[in-house]
Amino acid sequence: xxxxxxxxxxxxxxxxxxxxxxxxxxxxxxxxxxxxxxxxxxxxxxxxxxxxxxxxxxxxxxxxxxxxxxxxxxxxxxxxxxxxxxxxxxxxxxxxxxxxxxxxxxxxxxxxxxxxxxxxxxxxxxxxxxxxxxxxxxxxxxxxxxxxxxxxxxxxxxxxxxxxxxxx
Numbered sequence: 221x222x223x224x225x226x227x228x229x230x231x232x233x234x235x236x237x238x239x240x241x242x243x244x245x246x247x248x249x250x251x252x253x254x255x256x257x258x259x260x261x262x263x264x265x266x267x268x269x270x271x272x273x274x275x276x277x278x279x280x281x282x283x284x285x286x287x288x289x290x291x292x293x294x295x296x297x298x299x300x301x302x303x304x305x306x307x308x309x310x311x312x313x314x315x316x317x318x319x320x321x322x323x324x325x326x327x328x329x330x331x332x333x334x335x336x337x338x339x340x341x342x343x344x345x346x347x348x349x350x351x352x353x354x355x356x357x358x359x360x361x362x363x364x365x366x367x368x369x370x371x372x373x374x375x376x377x378x379x380x381x382x383x384x385x386x387x388x
Contacts (some may be wrong), residue, residue, distance in 0.1 A: 224365035227309035242386040244284035279312040292332040305350035
């Protein structure tokens, strides 16, 4: 699981969605020749896969790509509504696990929840202790600073309808 190390300043985000990659988010600009991108991937790695790109040196989140996905659920999990600490910024994550590898695959489950104008991807059912907000993306962490969920907010009705179609 991904662990929070620190928080940096917020960055610009770019959210894209299409029938082949329903969620594709880029955070800011970076030069991979100066600082390579590491990729944390989870899901069953055959029928479900989400990939999060992370800067090797600082640990900043660079991208989130939903590649293969489970059937979505309607609504939101209650644990997200009970968070306690809220900060603005971009999470910096621990990258010590990688050593020389550029990918870290952790087989696990994740769920997708569609709301009225948001989508939430949940990795763990742990109780949320804090949230970090970067523009319309909210990262939820538990008491051990483990990433539990990611919420993408402020979708239009047309975008939500497209997501329902793409995720079916």
